[in-house]
Amino acid sequence: xxxxxxxxxxxxxxxxxxxxxxxxxxxxxxxxxxxxxxxxxxxxxxxxxxxxxxxxxxxxxxxxxxxxxxxxxxxxxxxxxxxxxxxxxxxxxxxxxxxxxxxxxxxxxxxxxxxxxxxxxxxxxxxxxxxxxxxxxxxxxxxxxxxxxxxxxxxxxxxxxxxxxxxxxxxxxxxxxxxxxxxxxxxxxxxxxxxxxxxxxxxxxxxxxxxxxxxxxxxxxxxxxxxxxxxxxxxxxxxxxxxxxxx
Numbered sequence: 066x067x068x069x070x071x072x073x074x075x076x077x078x079x080x081x082x083x084x085x086x087x088x089x090x091x092x093x094x095x096x097x098x099x100x101x102x103x104x105x106x107x108x109x110x111x112x113x114x115x116x117x118x119x120x121x122x123x124x125x126x127x128x129x130x131x132x133x134x135x136x137x138x139x140x141x142x143x144x145x146x147x148x149x150x151x152x153x154x155x156x157x158x159x160x161x162x163x164x165x166x167x168x169x170x171x172x173x174x175x176x177x178x179x180x181x182x183x184x185x186x187x188x189x190x191x192x193x194x195x196x197x198x199x200x201x202x203x204x205x206x207x208x209x210x211x212x213x214x215x216x217x218x219x220x221x222x223x224x225x226x227x228x229x230x231x232x233x234x235x236x237x238x239x240x241x242x243x244x245x246x247x248x249x250x251x252x253x254x255x256x257x258x259x260x261x262x263x264x265x266x267x268x269x270x271x272x273x274x275x276x277x278x279x280x281x282x283x284x285x286x287x288x289x290x291x292x293x294x295x296x297x298x299x300x301x302x303x304x305x306x307x308x309x310x311x312x
Contacts, residue, residue, distance in 0.1 A: 121157060130149055191235070194233075276295060289310065
């Protein structure tokens with residue numbers, strides 16, 4: 066194969082610290098291009114209040130959407146780009162109007178702060194190839210499996226900086242070793258608020274509210290089995306996340 070073209074590492078369409086907008090919350094969202102797409106694609110988990118009021122930069126919204134895609138959100142690149150545009154131009158703008166003196170929020174992980182990249186084979190070529198399109202911090206704010214990094218680089222081939230097959234293999238090995246999947250922090254089921262329960266355990270707004278109501282009325286949970294008694298909670302969701310739940 067000839068020289069490969071490198072697509073930007075920080076892809077505009079990606080999944081979330083996750084978020085989603087329930088259809089019932091639609092009236093709370095500002096009108097604007099992309100609102101319908103945002104509601105349709107992001108309406109499977111929980112409420113709009115998770116994103117309303119945030120003042121993320123475009124890079125920050127990019128990373129939120131990256132996290133969404135990593136959690137399984139489905140959509141095309143154009144649709145995710147439209148979502149990022151909508152959130153940047155409307156949600157952040159509305160928050161800024163309501164709090165004009167507040168500082169804009171930074172991207173979730175990397176943002177404008179400099180990242181001290183780990184030393185090792187492939188570092189130099191990664192910086193050289195990836196830095197031709199954007200700051201390397203954008204690329205390394207992702208944490209993915211090797212297959213996901215391979216897919217990311219395959220997309221980059223269509224539009225990015227030039228490099229040889231061997232160089233891209235070095236980049237892949239470096240990123241896989243140093244920027245593999247992050248281990249999600251545990252969730253304290255007795256202290257987490259509704260937003261943390263929804264985003265971290267992938268629960269609906271109603272399910273999170275039911276957990277909070279039950280522990281308020283009955284007292285702290287002592288084991289996973291205690292959650293079986295909660296009406297309206299899909300216990301299968303809890304079982305799949307039990308290794309991350311603490312008491």
